[in-house]
Amino acid sequence: MALPFDASRGWVGWYAWAWYVDQLRLRAYPASTRRIGLARLHASAAPPPLPACTHPLRFSTSTLVAIDRPPRLPNTGGLIHPRLEQFSSYKLQAISSNHQDSMPPSADTSSASNILAAPKRIETRLYINGEFRDAVSGKTFTLVNPATDEPVAQIAEADKEDVDAAVDAAEAAYPAWRDMDGHARAACLRKLAALIRENVDAFAYLEAVSMGRPVYNYDNDCEFAAASIEYMAGAIHHLHGETSLQSDGYLNLTLRQPFGVCAAIIPWNVPMIMFAWKLGPCLAAGNTLVLKSSEKAPLTSIKMAELIHQAGFPPGVINIIGGFGPTAGAAMAKHMKVRKIAFTGSARTGKLIQEMASQSNLKNVTLELGGKSPCVVFDDADIDAAVAGSQFSIQWNSGQICIANSRIYVHEKIAEEFTQKFVKSFGSVKIGNPLDKDTRHGPQADKLQLANIKRFLEKGKAEGGELLLGGAQVTMDGTEASGDEAKGCFVHPTVFSNVPESATIVKEEIFGPVLAINTFTSEDEVLARCNDTEYGLYAAVYTKSLDRAIKFAKGMEAGTVGVNCTSPSGLFVDMPFGGFKQSGVGRECGMDSLHHWSEVKTVAIKLS
Numbered sequence: 386m387a388l389p390f391d392a393s394r395g396w397v398g399w400y401a402w403a404w405y406v407d408q409l410r411l412r413a414y415p416a417s418t419r420r421i422g423l424a425r426l427h428a429s430a431a432p433p434p435l436p437a438c439t440h441p442l443r444f445s446t447s448t449l450v451a452i453d454r455p456p457r458l459p460n461t462g463g464l465i466h467p468r469l470e471q472f473s474s475y476k477l478q479a480i481s482s483n484h485q486d487s488m489p490p491s492a493d494t495s496s497a498s499n500i501l502a503a504p505k506r507i508e509t510r511l512y513i514n515g516e517f518r519d520a521v522s523g524k525t526f527t528l529v530n531p532a533t534d535e536p537v538a539q540i541a542e543a544d545k546e547d548v549d550a551a552v553d554a555a556e557a558a559y560p561a562w563r564d565m566d567g568h569a570r571a572a573c574l575r576k577l578a579a580l581i582r583e584n585v586d587a588f589a590y591l592e593a594v595s596m597g598r599p600v601y602n603y604d605n606d607c608e609f610a611a612a613s614i615e616y617m618a619g620a621i622h623h624l625h626g627e628t629s630l631q632s633d634g635y636l637n638l639t640l641r642q643p644f645g646v647c648a649a650i651i652p653w654n655v656p657m658i659m660f661a662w663k664l665g666p667c668l669a670a671g672n673t674l675v676l677k678s679s680e681k682a683p684l685t686s687i688k689m690a691e692l693i694h695q696a697g698f699p700p701g702v703i704n705i706i707g708g709f710g711p712t713a714g715a716a717m718a719k720h721m722k723v724r725k726i727a728f729t730g731s732a733r734t735g736k737l738i739q740e741m742a743s744q745s746n747l748k749n750v751t752l753e754l755g756g757k758s759p760c761v762v763f764d765d766a767d768i769d770a771a772v773a774g775s776q777f778s779i780q781w782n783s784g785q786i787c788i789a790n791s792r793i794y795v796h797e798k799i800a801e802e803f804t805q806k807f808v809k810s811f812g813s814v815k816i817g818n819p820l821d822k823d824t825r826h827g828p829q830a831d832k833l834q835l836a837n838i839k840r841f842l843e844k845g846k847a848e849g850g851e852l853l854l855g856g857a858q859v860t861m862d863g864t865e866a867s868g869d870e871a872k873g874c875f876v877h878p879t880v881f882s883n884v885p886e887s888a889t890i891v892k893e894e895i896f897g898p899v900l901a902i903n904t905f906t907s908e909d910e911v912l913a914r915c916n917d918t919e920y921g922l923y924a925a926v927y928t929k930s931l932d933r934a935i936k937f938a939k940g941m942e943a944g945t946v947g948v949n950c951t952s953p954s955g956l957f958v959d960m961p962f963g964g965f966k967q968s969g970v971g972r973e974c975g976m977d978s979l980h981h982w983s984e985v986k987t988v989a990i991k992l993s
Contacts, residue, residue, distance in 0.1 A: 500820045501600045504587045509683075510541045511707065512690035514554035515700025521546040526680060526709075531597040531828040531835075531874040532819055532861060540683050543708035548675065548716040551704035555646045555673035556722055558701030563643055563671040567621040574618035574668065576696040578611035581657075584692065588657060591684035593819040596653050597828035597874065598782060600820055609956070610661035613974065616958040617665035620979055624670060626986075636990040641983040643671035644724040644749060648717040650710075650738070651686070652730045653679035653830055654785045654896075659729050660689055662973045664703065667727075670982040675704045675723070677714055681830050683707040710734060718742055725749040725982065731894075732920075732967045739970075751971035751981050753787075753963055755894040756922030759915040760790035760951050761905075761937065764798040766927035767949070772806045774951045775925075780814055780878060781953065783827050784898035785834070787968075788923035788945070788952035791895060794911045797904040804882060804902055808854050811878045816863040828861075828874040829897060835874040838897035841890055845881050848888040850901060855879030886914060894920065908933065916942045921965030925951035944968065 509525075510517040518541075525539040543551075562570070581588070589603035626639030649663035656678060667674045678686035690705045706713060718726055718741035726748055728738050735752040742748045760778070762771045778790045795803045819827035829835045835858065842856050855877035858866040863877070876897055884891055884901040891901050905911035915924060924941035927949055928934055934948045944964045945955045956962060961972035971981045 499822050500818065501586060501590050501593070501822065503590055507538055507591070507684060508687045508691060509538050510687070511543055511547055511551075512687065512694070512703075512705040513547070513551045514557075514704065515694065515698075517690070520544060520708075521550070528595060528680075528683065529831065530594045531831050532593075534872050534874075537594045538684070540680070540687075540707050543677070543706035543713040545712065545716040547706055547708070548713055548720065551675040551706055552646055552648075552720055552722050554701035554704055555675050558699055559643075559645055559673045562668075562673055562699060562702050563645075565671075570668065570671070571618040571621050573696055573698050574614050574665065577692055577698075578614045578618070580692040580696055581607050581611040581614075581689075584688065587688060588685050590820065591688055592657070592682065593827070595682040595684050596785075596830040597819045599824045599827045601822050601824060606655060606657045609958070610657045613658070613661040613958045614665045616974075617669040617979065620666075620976060621669045623976065624979055624983060632989075634992050636992060638988050638990070640986045640988060641670075641980070642986055643983055645672060646722050646724060647672045647674050647982070648720070648723045648726040649674060649676045650714050650717065650726070650728045650730070651676065651678060653681035654782060654787075656682045656685050657689075660686055662729075662978070663727050666973075666978040666982045668702065670979055672725070672982060673702050675706065675717060677717060678705065678707050680707065680709050714738075715741060718748075719745045721746050723748055725751070727751040727753075727971075727981075729753040731755055735969070749981075749984075751973075752969045753971075753973060754922075754967060754969045755896075755920055756787045756789075756964065756968050757792060757892070757894050757918045757920040758788055758790045758923040758925070758943070758952060759792040759794060759918075759941075760925040761911055761915065761927065762793065762795045762799070762803060763926070763928040763930070763933065764796040765929045766799075767929075768799060768803055768806065770949070771927040772803060772810055774927075774954070776807055776810045778952045779900050780811060780826060780898060783829055783876070784878075784900075785830060785896050786952070787894075787896075788955075789900075790923070790925055790951050791900045792891060792915075793900060793902045794905050794914065795902060797906055800902075800904045804853070804880075807902065808880055811880060812854050814878060816859060816875060816877070817861055826875075826878065826898070829876055830874070832874060834896070835876065838876050838895060838899065841893075841895045841897070841899060842876075842879065845879075845884070845888065845890040845899070845901075848885060848890070850881035850884035850888060850890065853880045853882050853902075855898075886917065892918065908936070912937065912940050916940075919967045922963075922968035923947070923952050923955065927951075942966065944972075 508517060510519055520541045520543055522544055524542040526542045528537045528540050529535065530537050585604045585607045588607055589600040592598040592603060593600050624641050626641050629637040647667050649667065651659040651663060663676060664674060676686065686705050693703050717723060718738045726738065726742055728735055732754040735754045739750050739752065742750045760775050775790050775793055814826045815824055816826045817824035829838060839858060846852060846856065856879050857877055858871060859875045859877045860866050860871055861873050861875060879899040880902060881890060882902045884903055890899065905914070921943045923945045924943040925947040926934060926937040938946045938948055942965050945962060947955050957974065959975050961975045961977035963969050963972040972978055
């Protein structure tokens with residue numbers, strides 16, 4: 386087969402080849418999704434460096450352009466991988482000749498101000514039946530910036546009456562949305578994905594002032610959210626049943642049909658991605674949705690409501706409310722008209738939702754819960770790659786990630802070298818204002834989260850661990866905070882070593898920039914220690930031995946296992962994500978997710 390380019394000619398050929406392979410592997414994606422996956426990094430070697438002046442490559446459908454942001458890789462779940470720091474002055478962007486929804490360029494960092502500007506207006510109301518409205522009670526709650534402790538906005542606080550109104554709107558909209566042609570539903574979803582890409586800076590700002598997420602790579606969250614929605618738009622026509630002629634005199638078949646009115650409760654740590662993971666398959670399957678955002682990070686969900694309205698979704702198909710779990714969340718879980726509910730958050734809250742669902746109408750439940758993810762580094766591993774990957778995993782989003790590798794087990798032969806390199810890397814991240822484009826480590830989400838992490842820090846010190854780095858609250862400039870009056874919710878990146886396996890910081894999810902590095906000698910020993918937990922969301926192993934890699938991929942009790950990579954690698958729009966044990970029920974992403982948002986009906990047709 387003839388290739389449309391010479392794959393042996395330097396960086397141009399390398400990227401052209403990557404583009405060509407992606408077209409073959411991802412041809413089922415819409416063109417606007419395929420244009421994102423143009424760059425791949427080989428596990429053992431980077432491509433030749435980009436030249437100072439580039440010449441665009443012309444293909445039949447797109448142009449490859451080098452501008453100023455690192456490339457995103459499919460194997461990082463859409464996130465910039467730490468190994469790509471060498472490309473920090475470049476961005477790879479594919480501009481489709483058939484679409485006008487390309488990602489906007491990142492904000493100019495060469496200006497005098499490095500702070501991302503606020504959007505012109507911020508919506509704070511509920512979105513029900515295609516319109517923004519105040520809560521029935523008129524109640525609001527104060528959203529506080531965790532970096533400054535200053536109030537950001539007054540957010541409409543939904544209660545049972547608002548949930549009832551949202552469910553009624555979703556119920557009224559359901560028959561028409563269910564019966565709408567799949568192409569029409571897909572068109573709405575693709576329009577929403579395009580609008581997400583056009584509003585990256587607005588989303589980044591809103592998330593930074595809500596829960597402290599640094600803006601420097603927030604475009605990756607937006608891109609992953611958009612790509613997830615686009616995948617579901619393309620998957621609509623793959624949601625179908627089976628047929629059988631194995632029963633004499635009958636034609637038997639199955640239908641996959643929507644539940645009806647569904648509910649979703651999303652967390653505060655990555656609300657853009659969680660919003661897309663719930664909305665995409667729910668609507669693609671033909672359901673209507675009532676979604677509650679977290680009270681800690683409601684603004685991006687409300688912004689999504691504006692885009693949903695702009696994208697032309699019929700009123701009532703998507704309803705978005707803000708509020709608190711014991712009131713609005715409980716009302717959704719108990720509601721007799723809601724036939725399915727999906728939740729992402731803590732295991733404790735997940736159990737309560739499952740209980741309320743069973744005590745009401747036995748509604749279908751999908752749960753993505755907590756994790757205590759181990760990362761095993763063998764003595765034959767690429768130490769630098771293991772340090773870079775595992776450090777990014779726990780540092781990204783200030784450690785507030787359910788799949789962060791908060792337990793690292795290093796073979797004793799390389800433990801000293803690995804630990805020294807890890808502590809140096811983790812301790813050098815820039816702490817600061819999340820609106821500053823140079824900041825890499827922002828605050829914890831709020832005072833409650835800060836207090837919880839500080840309790841874990843004290844337990845880590847008291848239960849026998851050796852503190853190698855951090856271990857205290859700090860100010861926005863990274864200096865240790867003095868007294869309880871310190872502004873902001875910042876915690877210094879923290880590393881403990883030689884921690885007893887029975888210690889609290891080894892057993893329980895911390896949800897912060899805190900991890901334990903322990904050593905091991907044998908494979909069976911460390912595998913048993915990895916699995917000695919009630920969680921099973923993610924696990925990772927670094928080794929050059931294929932036999933060992935397969936052994937650990939099979940033996941680790943987790944829904945996702947990374948081999949020579951760690952979280953967030955392993956998050957793909959077309960692959961299922963979820964947990965073993967108390968890390969959840971069901972799966973998100975891929976066709977598995979779409980199946981979880983539909984019911985199976987068997988139809989038996991008697992033949993004459």
